[in-house]
Amino acid sequence: MDKTLPDLATAVAGIEDGVTVMIGGFGGSGAPIELIHALIDRFLATGHPRDLTVVNNNAGNGHVGLAALIETGMVRKLICSFPRSADPVVFTERYLAGQIELELVPQGTLAERIRAGGAGIPAFYTPTSYGTDLARGKPVEVFEGRPYVQERWLKADYALVKAHLGDRLGNLTYRMAARNFNPLMCTAAATTIVQVSRIVDAGAIGPEAVITPGIFVQGVIEVPNPAQEEDLNRAQARYPEVAQ
C-alpha cells in the first residue's frame, strides 16, 4: 500500500461540484496553500469544482489560499468561527453582497463537531452558546441542573490538510501550532488529502510520535518548502498571479 500521490493536480482531481471540503489551518498556520491553489488551477482550467461548502476556522486573508478560493467564486458557503483577519476584504465583500453563505460556529464547537464527525458521534451537548443567537433552533437539555445545547457532527467529502512529515501509509506529524484543526479534519472526511513537507519511509516517524495515524489519510503529496500565508501576504501576493 502506498498513499503517495504523483502531483498536486492529481491530488485535487476528485473534488466535485457541490461537495463539502474541510480545509485545515488556523489563519495561515497549517493552511494547505498549495493544495488550495491546485484546486483553483483546476477551476480556472475546467470551471469545476464550484458551489463548494468550505469548513475552516477563518475566511482567508489577502488574496492567496482560502481568500483566493473565495475570490474565484468557487465557494457557495463557508462554515467558520472567525471570518476576520488582517486583510479580510475578499470574504467581507462577497458576504456583504450576499454572494456567499456563512454558518458561524463557536470555535470549540466547530472543533468538537468535526471530531464528532470523525468519531461517529452524531450529536453531543455543550454549554457553549447557550442563551445566545448561535443556539437558536437547537435543542436544549438540562444535565445536573445546567442547560446545554445539542450540537451535531460535521463531516466532509474531502479534507485538504497540511502536515509536516508523512509516510507512505499516511502517518503524519505536524509542525508546532500548525497542528490546530488538521488532525481533526483528517478524521472527518471521506477522502483526506495531505500535503507534507517531506515524505519519509514507514517507520521513520516513531510510533509514539505519530499524531495522525494513516487510517485517517487517503492521499499524501510532498510539497517541499510550502508557502506560508503570512509571507505571501506581506509580499502582497495574489493567486493566480495575474489578477482576474
Place this chain on the structure above:
Amino acid sequence: MDKTLPDLATAVAGIEDGVTVMIGGFGGSGAPIELIHALIDRFLATGHPRDLTVVNNNAGNGHVGLAALIETGMVRKLICSFPRSADPVVFTERYLAGQIELELVPQGTLAERIRAGGAGIPAFYTPTSYGTDLARGKPVEVFEGRPYVQERWLKADYALVKAHLGDRLGNLTYRMAARNFNPLMCTAAATTIVQVSRIVDAGAIGPEAVITPGIFVQGVIEVPNPAQEEDLNRAQARYPEVAQ
C-alpha cells in the same frame, strides 16, 4: 510551580472514603501498580479509604494491583468493560457473592464517557449498545435515520495514572500501548496523580512529543523501574506479600 510529590504515601494521602477513582491501564499495560499498592498500604494502616468506586477497563488479574485493591475490600463498585482476565478469581468471587457492584460499559463508550467528562460534554450519542441490554433505560434518538443511545460523561475525584516521562509541570509521555486510558483519565479527574518512570526537566519532553499537557495533572511521583502486572503474576506475587 512544581508538581512533583515526595513519596507514594503522600501521593495517595488525599483520597477519601466513597470517592470515585479512575485507574489507568488496559490489563497490566499502563497500570499504576505502585500507586495502587500505596493506596492499599494506607487502607491497611488506617482503614481508609473504603467504599471506593473504581473505573478501569478490567477487574484485575491475580492478586496484585487492581485485583489486590478489590481483595482488600476497599472497592464498593467497579465501572469497567471487561472483568475477565487470565486469573480473575478475586473479582469473580466478590461479584458472585454480591460483595461488589458492577457497571458494565462497552469499551468504546467507556473511553468516550471519560473523554466527555474531561472535555465538559455532559452527554453524547453513540450507535454502540443500541438494542442491547446495556442500553436499557437510556434515551434513544434517531439522527439521519439511524438510532443512537445517549450516554453521559464520566468524571472522577481522582485518577491514578502511569506514564513514562513526566516533567515538573506535569507534561507526560507514555510507553507504547501503555497509553490506552491513561491520557483520558488525566483529563476527567479533579485530581490526577501520575507515576512516571523518570522525572525530567521542563523542556526535556519536546512540545510536539507531549501526550498529556500538564494542565491535566496535579501531582507527579517518580517510580523508577515500575512493576509490570504480568511479571508479578507469573511470579505468583500477592500484595501485600503476606496473604490476608
Place this chain on the structure above:
Amino acid sequence: MTAKLSPTQIAWRAAQDIADGAYVNLGIGFPEMVAKFQPPGRQAIFHTENGILGFGEAPPAGQEDWDLINAGKKAVTLKPGTAFFHHADSFAMVRGGHLDVAILGAYEVAENGDLANWSTGPKGVPAVGGAMDLVHGAKRVAVITDHVTKDGKPKLVKHCTLPLTGVGCVTRVYSSLAVIDIEGGRFVLREKLPSLSVDELQSLTGAEMLVPAPPADLIVPEL
C-alpha cells in the same frame, strides 16, 4: 457428524476476503488467527482496541514486552509504520467507520444480522469489551464460527435468544460448513463444503437460506 472446517481453516477462508491495505480489527481469541493467513502480495493493517495500528506478529516466547499487547492481552510486535494512540482515538477509528473489516466470533447470528457474542445469560460475570463498538463501526462486520453448537444446535438462527451485541450488524458469516451473506434480512448461501448438500446444510441452519445461484465449493487447504 459431517466433515467440517477447523477453526484454523475458517480463519484462512475469512482471510481470503481481506483486501491489500485494508484496516482490520480481529476479535480476541479465535478471530486473531485470521492475521496468519493473508494471501501473498496483500498486507492488511491491523487495529487493536487498546491503541495500536499496524502491529506485527507475536514475539518469540520470552521476548514479550507487556506494554506492547493486543486487545486479548497477548504480546505483539512493532512494524515500520506502527502508531500508538489513546483509547478514545482508538474507538473514534472504530465508531467513526474507518475500519474496513471487523471479524468477530459468535454465539448466535440471526438472519437479520443481529449478533449475540458477549453473554451466555445471567449466570457468571458479564464482560463486553469492545465488541458492541466494533459491530456498529466497521464498514463490514463478519463472523467466524462453527456452524452449530457443541450440542449440534444451529448458531445461525431466525432470532437470537441470547443477549444481543448489536442489531442488524453482521453481513457475512464464515462457518465451519459454509459462507453465508446476510442481505435484506435473509441468509444467502454463497459457498458450502462440497461434501454437503444444500438440504443437509439447511437442516443445520436455524432459518431459511436463500440460494439465488448454485453455491460455490468451499475449498480450504489442510492447515
Place this chain on the structure above:
Amino acid sequence: MTAKLSPTQIAWRAAQDIADGAYVNLGIGFPEMVAKFQPPGRQAIFHTENGILGFGEAPPAGQEDWDLINAGKKAVTLKPGTAFFHHADSFAMVRGGHLDVAILGAYEVAENGDLANWSTGPKGVPAVGGAMDLVHGAKRVAVITDHVTKDGKPKLVKHCTLPLTGVGCVTRVYSSLAVIDIEGGRFVLREKLPSLSVDELQSLTGAEMLVPAPPADLIVPEL
C-alpha cells in the same frame, strides 16, 4: 471626563489576581497585555485556543515563526515545558473547566453576569472565535474594559442589549474606574479610583452597585 486607568493599567490590575501556576487564557487584543504584568515570583501558564500551552512572549520583529502563533495570529515563542495539541484537545481544556482564569474584553456586562463581546449587531461580518467557549469553561471569567463607551454610556448594565456571548458567566470586572464583582446577580463594588466618589461611579454604571464594605482604593502604577 474623570481620570481613568489606561488599558495597560487595567491589564496590570487584572494581572495582580492571577496566582502562581494558574492556567490562563487571555482574549485576543487588549487582554493579551495582561501577560506582561505578572507579579514577581509568580508565573502563570498561558493557553491559546489554537493549541499551545505554556508559550512565551512575542519574538523580536523579523524572527517570527508563523507556525507558532496565538489565537490573535500574533507570533509567540517556545518556553521549556510548552506543549502543542489539536483544536479539540484545546477546547477540552476550555470546556472541561481546566483553565483557572479567562480574561476577555466586553461591549457590555450585565449585573447577572451576562456578557456581550462578539457582535455589535446585524451590520457587518459576525465573528465569534473562541469567546463563547471560554465564558463557559474557565473556573473564573473576568472582563477588562473601559467603564463607559466612547460616548460615555455605561458598559456595566442592567441587561445587555447586544447579542450575548454567554449567560451569567462573568464574575469580576476590571474597569478603567473600578473593580467590581458579580455575586448573586448584582454588581458588588470592591475597588475604585480614589479620585472618584461612590456616587460618581454609580452614575457611570448602568445598574445599582452594592457596596457592602468601603471600597479599597484602586491604585495602579504609571505604565
